[in-house]
Amino acid sequence: MPNLAPMDLVELFRKELELCKVTAGESLVILAEPASRSEYVEAAFAAALALKAHVIQATLPGGSPVPLPSSRTGSGAGLTSLDDNPLALSLLQGADMVLDLTNEGFIHTESLGKILGANTRMLFVADPPEVLARNLPTAEDKDRVRAGAALLKAGRELRVTSPHGTDLAADLTDAHPGFQCGIADDPGRWDHWPSTMVLGWPKTSEGQIVIAPGDILLPFKTYVRDEVTLIIEKGRINEIKGTGGDARLLERFFADADDEEARFLSHMGWGLMKNADWFAMALYDRESLMGMDARGLAGNFLFSTGPHPFMDRHTYNHLDIPLRGCTVAVDGHTVVDDGVLVETD
Ligand SMILES: [Fe+2]
Numbered sequence: 075m076p077n078l079a080p081m082d083l084v085e086l087f088r089k090e091l092e093l094c095k096v097t098a099g100e101s102l103v104i105l106a107e108p109a110s111r112s113e114y115v116e117a118a119f120a121a122a123l124a125l126k127a128h129v130i131q132a133t134l135p136g137g138s139p140v141p142l143p144s145s146r147t148g149s150g151a152g153l154t155s156l157d158d159n160p161l162a163l164s165l166l167q168g169a170d171m172v173l174d175l176t177n178e179g180f181i182h183t184e185s186l187g188k189i190l191g192a193n194t195r196m197l198f199v200a201d202p203p204e205v206l207a208r209n210l211p212t213a214e215d216k217d218r219v220r221a222g223a224a225l226l227k228a229g230r231e232l233r234v235t236s237p238h239g240t241d242l243a244a245d246l247t248d249a250h251p252g253f254q255c256g257i258a259d260d261p262g263r264w265d266h267w268p269s270t271m272v273l274g275w276p277k278t279s280e281g282q283i284v285i286a287p288g289d290i291l292l293p294f295k296t297y298v299r300d301e302v303t304l305i306i307e308k309g310r311i312n313e314i315k316g317t318g319g320d321a322r323l324l325e326r327f328f329a330d331a332d333d334e335e336a337r338f339l340s341h342m343g344w345g346l347m348k349n350a351d352w353f354a355m356a357l358y359d360r361e362s363l364m365g366m367d368a369r370g371l372a373g374n375f376l377f378s379t380g381p382h383p384f385m386d387r388h389t390y391n392h393l394d395i396p397l398r399g400c401t402v403a404v405d406g407h408t409v410v411d412d413g414v415l416v417e418t419d
Pocket of ligand 1: 148341378392393394
């Protein structure tokens with residue numbers, strides 16, 4: 075029996091590159107590291123040829139160790155071999171688009187800013203094929219997340235509550251609202267396939283967040299078993315309450331990090347990805363997926379800790395924690411009602 079799976083991938087990548095408006099004559103660099111999924115590199119190469127783009131495949135040495143294991147975590151430094159490689163950097167800066175097939179990406183790095191600053195657009199892809207296919211974005215998804223980001227931009231306060239006791243008020247002043255939609259189609263834009271979310275970077279927040287059983291801790295990729303309450307004062311986690319193992323785990327994480335920046339809240343927002351599967355993480359080998367189903371699930375509240383580029387905090391001690399069953403409102407306008415997404419006009 076011939077293996078036709080790579081053919082499916084070619085079609086999948088062609089659709090995605092079309093969404094990213096890759097056109098004939100554009101230059102596309104497929105960036106990889108030795109441990110990248112080789113079938114993704116091959117499929118993307120074929121898809122780019124089908125679209126008559128000028129395609130180059132570049133493989134750099136793999137990422138180096140960082141404070142957390144740097145494979146599909148969303149928190150690591152990624153491909154640090156780029157940092158002292160001006161020729162590679164200039165190649166990426168000179169491209170119309172970079173398709174980043176490295177395992178960790180450049181999410182929180184200085185190199186990313188240099189590439190985007192040169193008006194190169196960039197799409198990061200790290201999840202398994204079925205996760206990509208199930209969550210293939212549509213052009214409408216960009217409109218949906220832009221509507222949410224506009225609401226954040228006009229808002230003064232993001233309020234999150236839950237039956238478990240979450241009650242957080244985040245100040246939206248100068249909170250740099252943004253979005254991810256799984257499509258990188260504008261010059262200088264970074265995006266991540268799959269992802270559909272609205273997010274901002276509040277500079278301060280007050281209240282408490284209750285992480286309930288069944289919620290998810292990333293990058294650990296675990297489902298929470300015991301309730302944990304985080305007491306937030308001036309945007310900082312001042313206290314961790316809870317009698318179970320998950321509270322101890324988070325206490326240990328912050329203690330081991332020994333990093334004051336790690337204790338501050340980072341980005342927060344809500345998911346709009348309709349086909350996301352909360353249980354995907356339970357069905358895959360941990361290293362094989364990024365966990366974007368959990369981060370982007372429609373109706374979640376996603377908050378995070380650690381880095382805050384607009385407050386000059388650049389720690390790699392970064393947790394992404396998506397919660398179910400919350401109500402999220404911007405100045406009283408509900409965008410998630412008891413864990414159910416409310417579309418913004
Ligand atoms: Fe994050």
